[in-house]
Amino acid sequence: MMVMNRRRGKVRDNRSHGRQTIAAGVMAWEFQLIIIEDVLDREQALAIGEALGQAPFQDGSLTAGSAARKVKQNMQARGDDAGVAALGDRVRLALDNNARVRRLLRPVRWSNLLFSRYGTGQHYGLHADNAAMVDEHGWPLRTDVSFTLFLSDPDTYSGGALLIPDPSGDRAFRLAAGSAVFYPTGLLHQVTPVTAGVRLACVGWIQSLVRRPDQRDILHDLEGLRDQSDEAASLILDKTIGNLLRMWGEA
DSSP states (O other): OEEEOSOTTSSOEEEETTEEEEETTEEEOSSOEEEETTSSOHHHHHHHHHHHTTSOEEEGGGGSOTTGGGGEEOEEEOTTSHHHHHHHHHHHHHHHTOHHHHHHHOEEEEBOOEEEEEOTTOEEEEEOOOSEEEBTTSOEEEOOEEEEEEOSOGGGEEEOOEEEOOTTOOEEEOOOTTOEEEEETTSOEEEOOEEEEOEEEEEEEEEESSOOHHHHHHHHHHHHHHHTSOHHHHHHHHHHHHHHHHHHOOO
16 A cells, blocks of 8 residues: 655655655555555455446446536446446445545545446546535535455556646556545646557546544554554544544534
């Protein structure tokens, strides 16, 4: 799992193009961006991708906002299909059960999950996601975090990178099947054209208990310190974390 954020000087070694190692498998970047490997294991991810081969798809622009609709060229599985809904439940269960997702992102509400398919020549131009959507139960949802969970092995297609512009250099991601990228919803991003093969992914949005990523980062750091502290220090950190959650939390 990798964590990427704006806080410099936080970590000690392995600096490379703005990336820093916090711990084994945990990385820091110049803006808050999190990569969690193996949200699904590879076999689970590929099995979902295979099942999507039998699912009904429709023009992806039907689920985009007015601005994004102009630059969106992909296909999306129909959410009203029972089989597609069942696949979404499998992904959601894996996300709910992932301790890193819970600890780093603190989700309290989720959008419906969408399955996207990009064939040769398809892409999603530069855009920002909507600030407000509806959750899986139809209630208003503030979109704090966007994510893409990859369902195709990167060697089965060309192009199709999730690209996030950054002043120090664009960040392009083509992750292994089952791994996911989480990033602040306000960031501009795009999916570059697929030049060969088929790219399958699951995308969704999270409303967090703590809307600001820097505050979530502080809580994560404090919890890490608590886990390494003696009983007396752990008790104080428990109190501090609880008080910060009361200050920052928005249920």
